[in-house]
Amino acid sequence: xxxxxxxxxxxxxxxxxxxxxxxxxxxxxxxxxxxxxxxxxxxxxxxxxxxxxxxxxxxxxxxxxxxxxxxxxxxxxxxxxxxxxxxxxxxxxxxxxxxxxxxxxxxxxxxx
Amino acid sequence: xxxxxxxxxxxxxxxxxxxxxxxxxxxxxxxxxxxxxxxxxxxxxxxxxxxxxxxxxxxxxxxxxxxxxxxxxxxxxxxxxxxxxxxxxxxxxxxxxxxxxxxxxxxxxxxxxxxxx
Numbered sequence: 720x721x722x723x724x725x726x727x728x729x730x731x732x733x734x735x736x737x738x739x740x741x742x743x744x745x746x747x748x749x750x751x752x753x754x755x756x757x758x759x760x761x762x763x764x765x766x767x768x769x770x771x772x773x774x775x776x777x778x779x780x781x782x783x784x785x786x787x788x789x790x791x792x793x794x795x796x797x798x799x800x801x802x803x804x805x806x807x808x809x810x811x812x813x814x815x816x817x818x819x820x821x822x823x824x825x826x827x828x829x830x831x
Numbered sequence: 832x833x834x835x836x837x838x839x840x841x842x843x844x845x846x847x848x849x850x851x852x853x854x855x856x857x858x859x860x861x862x863x864x865x866x867x868x869x870x871x872x873x874x875x876x877x878x879x880x881x882x883x884x885x886x887x888x889x890x891x892x893x894x895x896x897x898x899x900x901x902x903x904x905x906x907x908x909x910x911x912x913x914x915x916x917x918x919x920x921x922x923x924x925x926x927x928x929x930x931x932x933x934x935x936x937x938x939x940x941x942x943x944x945x946x947x948x
Contacts, residue, residue: 752934761941762922767934774933807874816934817864817883817926822876 721745723823725810731829737798740826744791744812751793752820753785756807765808767816768793774816797828805830833858833932835925837939844913845947852908852942854923860884862928865899865906866936870920879921882906913946920944 724743732738744751752767764777768787785795791812797804807827811820834857844850856865867879880890882899890897894911910917923939926932 750934752936754936754938762924762938764935764937769934775931775935777935809876811876811936817928819866819878819881820876820936821878822868824873824875827874 723810723812723821725808725823725826727826728824729827729829731831732800733831734800734802736800737796738800738828739794739796740808740810740828742793742795742810742812742823744793744810745821748812748814748821749791750813750815750818751787751791752811752813753793753795754809754811755779756809756825757805762809765795769816800830802830804828833860833863833925833927833937835923835937835939837921837923837942839942840940841943841945843945843947846915847912848946849909849911850913850944850946852910852921852923852944854906854908854939856904856906856923856925858925858927860927860929860932864926866924866926867897867906867908868922868924870922870941872919876922879908910944913944915946915948918944918946 750769753765766776787793807825809825811822836855863884865882868876896909898907920941922941925937
């Protein structure tokens with residue numbers, strides 16, 4: 720059974736640009752959530768989608784957005800990148816909100 | 832608001848030693864779920880255990896064991912006879928019931944475990 724797949728694995732962008740990250744959940748999982756991991760702030764919740772609906776959003780500026788498609792695949796977008804957006808972005812999928820989350824390997828974003 | 836505290840930032844042990852990773856949580860919800868995840872250098876978070884707030888039974892899985900105590904809001908993790916392959920960052924996490932909490936897993940800061948040969 721394929722795990723959670725995130726693409727790309729690494730990204731280098733410059734300030735002001737925008738970026739789109741992709742996540743393919745485990746087949747059958749309808750909940751997809753995104754987390755940002757930095758050395759200073761640790762793991763922080765970005766948002767969670769279930770059946771194409773955003774059910775919850777973390778405390779991040781509006782530059783961070785996401786969506787989920789009918790096949791449960793999800794994308795997150797960060798516009799007007801800032802240096803502080805450099806982080807490992809992790810996607811996770813599960814059957815539902817309280818079930819164990821299966822994480823992808825993440826996308827390492829570097830903003831120069 | 833929910834909060835998870837892992838007071839131990841780094842722990843270093845010698846192989847075959849037992850080690851306990853502490854986790855203290857805060858939540859006002861009566862229904863919640865606690866998790867432990869392992870993050871090896873590769874970066875992917877690996878699920879270890881999930882426990883709901885109504886099940887205080889301790890659990891043992893091979894060399895791993897977990898002690899859940901609601902009275903002290905703690906969910907500690909013990910590795911018996913540690914091995915070098917156990918070296919990783921370990922995260923304790925909490926998710927509470929309620930519309931404002933849906934899908935929002937709250938992580939502790941993590942404990943870096945180094946097991947030396």
